[in-house]
Amino acid sequence: MKLIAENIGYERNFQNLFANVNFELKKKECIIIRGANGCGKSTLLRILAGLIRPITGNIFWNDKSIIEDKDYQHEIHYLGHQNGVKPYLTVEENIHLNSTLAGFKILNIDTLLQTLNLLSVRNKKSQYLSAGQLRRLAFAKIMAFPRKLWILDEPTTALDTEGQRLFDDMLQSHLSHDGMAIITSHMNEISDTHKTLILGDNNV
Amino acid sequence: MFKSLLIILHYEILTTLRQAYSWLTPVLFFIIVVCLFPLAIGPDSTLLNKMAPGIIWVAALLAVLISIGNLFKQDAHDGSLDSMLLSQHSLTLLVFCKILSHWITHCLPLILISPILGILLQLNNQQELTLIITLFLGTPVFILLGAIGSGLIVGIRAHGLLLPILIMPFYIPVLIFGTSSLIAVAQNQPLSAYYAIMGALLLLSLAFAPLFTAFALKIGVDQ
Numbered sequence: 380m381k382l383i384a385e386n387i388g389y390e391r392n393f394q395n396l397f398a399n400v401n402f403e404l405k406k407k408e409c410i411i412i413r414g415a416n417g418c419g420k421s422t423l424l425r426i427l428a429g430l431i432r433p434i435t436g437n438i439f440w441n442d443k444s445i446i447e448d449k450d451y452q453h454e455i456h457y458l459g460h461q462n463g464v465k466p467y468l469t470v471e472e473n474i475h476l477n478s479t480l481a482g483f484k485i486l487n488i489d490t491l492l493q494t495l496n497l498l499s500v501r502n503k504k505s506q507y508l509s510a511g512q513l514r515r516l517a518f519a520k521i522m523a524f525p526r527k528l529w530i531l532d533e534p535t536t537a538l539d540t541e542g543q544r545l546f547d548d549m550l551q552s553h554l555s556h557d558g559m560a561i562i563t564s565h566m567n568e569i570s571d572t573h574k575t576l577i578l579g580d581n582n583v
Numbered sequence: 584m585f586k587s588l589l590i591i592l593h594y595e596i597l598t599t600l601r602q603a604y605s606w607l608t609p610v611l612f613f614i615i616v617v618c619l620f621p622l623a624i625g626p627d628s629t630l631l632n633k634m635a636p637g638i639i640w641v642a643a644l645l646a647v648l649i650s651i652g653n654l655f656k657q658d659a660h661d662g663s664l665d666s667m668l669l670s671q672h673s674l675t676l677l678v679f680c681k682i683l684s685h686w687i688t689h690c691l692p693l694i695l696i697s698p699i700l701g702i703l704l705q706l707n708n709q710q711e712l713t714l715i716i717t718l719f720l721g722t723p724v725f726i727l728l729g730a731i732g733s734g735l736i737v738g739i740r741a742h743g744l745l746l747p748i749l750i751m752p753f754y755i756p757v758l759i760f761g762t763s764s765l766i767a768v769a770q771n772q773p774l775s776a777y778y779a780i781m782g783a784l785l786l787l788s789l790a791f792a793p794l795f796t797a798f799a800l801k802i803g804v805d806q
Contacts, residue, residue, distance in 0.1 A: 453671055457669055459662050463665055465663055468594060472594060
């Protein structure tokens, strides 16, 4: 199980956003993508999730191009800038809807909400949650069912210290269960033991 | 699979119903526009009856148009559109769920209120019945075609009048056959041809619009 990115490049308004991005990710590995604001970190993640097509280059999941491999998108958890949370649905309804979309049935939602400290707001509409609670809800959607590759865009934004620790534990547990992760971050709060890709330099 | 789609449809309808302004706006707009005409034209019942088909259909078309632009806007804004694109289910079926929920919440109230507004415009019983049937056949076509345009503009922030310009030409056939059917009733002409053509337009858009919308969405987010 591996993900290979070959010569990925993207243009916006006829200007190069980034070019020649290369890396290889195997199981139990995590890549942290760093770079200044506007260097294309989020765009790169959307490309890796298959939501945008790169201008140049190719991405291979288990030696198959992700454009041809229809199952690739069922192997990933993608969390973008937005939390993917519907503001007019409650916490519980959001998790239920998301799992239904992914074709999973959640067995133990209580434990999940307890772990993420969301039990007290389970019947509250998401529009009334704080930014940190919304991020925890986004994590709940990730933890609700297992996927091999996590693609997360600045996951620890708006989280308090406890929330960040919770995320670290989540990530460690995911990696130790043969998972893989690609994460963007402009802060140093995520453990430095992982591979780092600095966008703009294109070095791993 | 079918059960999952029902759950998704249920949550779509629930989301819209919890935003009263979203589903109330088109129906209120429809009522206001239709009510203004008798006041502006005066109590000439023959003239009102003659103008009624055009008034009702144009008001219904505009009511749909003001809401259809928001079909994917909220989802794109809060990021749930990405979950739809990455879903295990076919995007075409998910789009169909969204279209169906939008029709139930935005067009059904409009159809249910139309007979009352018909009385205001001096429609007779036969015309009222035809109006309901043709609105049932015509409004889904408005939503289905509008969804394609809505999908295409999903990635554009300030789209202004782009959507109406894009989809209005495709609404014209429904508008023409919808109004002509009401005129035909008044002249005691047979209606089956109108129903058949509107039914055909509905089936045609039902078969292709969700597929094209799914395709448009993929292009729409890729910018």
